[in-house]
Amino acid sequence: MFHPSLFKGANVVVTGAGRGIGLEIARQFLDCGAHVLLHGGRAAAGPLPDFLENAVAEARAHVVYADFLEEGGIGALLQRVDSLFPHVDVLINNAGTMVGRFPAADLTDEQYDTVVRLNQTSVVEVTRGLLRSLRRAPHAAIVNTVSISALTGGSPGSAIYSATKAFVSTYSKGLARELAPAGIRVNCVSPGTITTDFHARYSSAEKLEATRKTIPLQRLGTAEDCAPAYLFLASNTLSGYITGQVLEVNGGQLIC
Numbered sequence: 001m002f003h004p005s006l007f008k009g010a011n012v013v014v015t016g017a018g019r020g021i022g023l024e025i026a027r028q029f030l031d032c033g034a035h036v037l038l039h040g041g042r043a044a045a046g047p048l049p050d051f052l053e054n055a056v057a058e059a060r061a062h063v064v065y066a067d068f069l070e071e072g073g074i075g076a077l078l079q080r081v082d083s084l085f086p087h088v089d090v091l092i093n094n095a096g097t098m099v100g101r102f103p104a105a106d107l108t109d110e111q112y113d114t115v116v117r118l119n120q121t122s123v124v125e126v127t128r129g130l131l132r133s134l135r136r137a138p139h140a141a142i143v144n145t146v147s148i149s150a151l152t153g154g155s156p157g158s159a160i161y162s163a164t165k166a167f168v169s170t171y172s173k174g175l176a177r178e179l180a181p182a183g184i185r186v187n188c189v190s191p192g193t194i195t196t197d198f199h200a201r202y203s204s205a206e207k208l209e210a211t212r213k214t215i216p217l218q219r220l221g222t223a224e225d226c227a228p229a230y231l232f233l234a235s236n237t238l239s240g241y242i243t244g245q246v247l248e249v250n251g252g253q254l255i256c
């Protein structure tokens with residue numbers, strides 16, 4: 001889709017790349033010549049897809065697993081990045097999930113802590129841990145995954161998840177200003193309703209069909225719809241004058 005050497009030689013880290021949107025982002029970076037460290041999620045769920053198996057064999061892709069909710073999980077990922085890459089050109093903070101639907105009155109402290117730690121605190125910790133490496137790159141970029149629910153508040157039971165995505169959106173804007181003098185751009189991609197395992201877990205087929213009917217483009221999104229937005233925002237050639245922005249990828253589900 002993009003030029004096959006758009007990211008030639010670039011070192012790219014993608015979190016939550018074992019499946020869904022993150023896996024497709026990693027695939028498209030590999031197609032454009034990048035070296036990619038994929039954080040594959042908590043643990044291998046099965047054999048790697050063929051494209052990844054080949055890229056690993058060519059030492060262009062590296063896969064690491066780390067549970068961000070476990071003590072030392074993020075530290076293990078950061079160590080692996082440091083041992084692999086002399087600098088990081090692109091960081092994609094994408095790992096996250098709703099964890100569950102928790103009605104406000106029943107929400108436990110543990111559920112609250114889990115959702116915040118996974119979707120919010122981990123982004124701060126991974127970013128902080130890789131900043132020195134990003135500063136060493138000539139034109140580094142950070143792209144964070146947020147959500148349409150950061151603006152809408154989401155559907156019932158997802159208020160805390162939605163609020164964590166709003167946090168990441170605002171955090172990214174602050175960071176964009178702070179890191180601009182160092183030549184580091186920070187932007188977000190905000191997916192709408194995307195057909196990955198995420199919604200297979202948290203939304204019924206009826207709910208998804210009802211949502212589909214409200215979308216001006218009349219279909220749910222795919223990981224393939226989302227990934228090019230990340231590559232665009234990561235490329236200094238394509239978006240070198242864009243920082244502190246949120247790119248909504250939602251088929252027109254939210255137009256404001």
Ligand SMILES: NC(=O)c1ccc[n+]([C@@H]2O[C@H](COP(=O)([O-])OP(=O)(O)OC[C@H]3O[C@@H](n4cnc5c(N)ncnc54)[C@H](OP(=O)(O)O)[C@@H]3O)[C@@H](O)[C@H]2O)c1
Pocket residue numbers: 015016017018019020021022040041042043045066067068069094095096097098118145146147148190191192193194195196197198199
């Ligand atoms: N799908 C949508 O409609 C949608 C809409 C808006 C925003 N998003 C956001 O887009 C991102 C990707 O979601 P997706 O749709 O591709 O979902 P997905 O297929 O469920 O992928 C989520 C990724 O995050 C990882 N992850 C989950 N819990 C983790 C933990 N405790 N420690 C480390 N990694 C963990 C998963 O690893 P495991 O394999 O170990 O679970 C997986 O790699 C998420 O941040 C999500 O919030 C999705």
